[in-house]
Amino acid sequence: ATDLLVQSIVPLEVTQTEAFQYIQSDALLSASLWVNIALAGLSILLFVYMGRNVEDPRAQLIFVATLMVPLVSISSYTGLVSGLTVGFLEMPAGHALAGVGTGPDGTVFTPWGRYLTWALSTPMILIALGLLAGSNVTKLFTAVAADIGMCITGLAAALTTSSYALRWVWYVISCAFFAVVLYILLAEWAEDAEIAGTAEIFNTLKILTVVLWLGYPIVWGLGAEGLAVIQSPAVTSWAYSGFDIIAKYLFAFLLLRWVASNEGTVANMASGLGSVSRSG
């Protein structure tokens, strides 16, 4: 009887070791994380090598911002794979997996570290894109602030367990922030890039970014934490990991390859930020 009482009043606690074992026992899930650790590591080495001769300060700034993307990523995935930044949440009534998730006691596997670290990696992507487009400070600030808002409210959506409706309220708020980011990318920076003379590469990266980033809210909505059309944590995780491979490493590679071979254009472009001064 005491056991039953304790079970009903003490929230479910899953230890880090249990979380680690849950991930390791699902080969598909664990592969979706390890693949990104390996690719992020290789990307870091490659990008440092590619940037070894870059001297213009603005080109260097684009390199540093872009290099942060795989650095944040390797940290993020290490947190996930170790069980440090994942949880098992009891879904509220109304959720398709309430009480019947694949985690202990019917909970749903929640890799919250993913959403948290997006708040660090995605601003780096936007800073690199904004610099490439010749953005002014106002647009850069707006894009980055809205982007952080999107990630943190997305985290709130994933972590809300009191009400099914409120999970979706957070989701809608996150989408509103996302709309601001999309507007700046598609309208403001696209126009700035024309003036800066970087429109060609900017447009390629803009399309890649917009198409892939749209995939994240779709996967969230359909995945185990949303409508649960996709119930498997491993399949959901692979969807994000696959998007990450293109949106981070391929994106960064295309951007840095262009910057390294067009340093003169970057050095002399018309930028709303003015010149990034050279000293010493």
Ligand code: RET
């Ligand atoms: C969430 C759910 C709530 C609604 C929206 C989302 C958007 C997420 C995006 C993530 C992009 C992540 C990237 C990571 C690479 O490091 C939080 C899924 C709009 C756009 C590019």
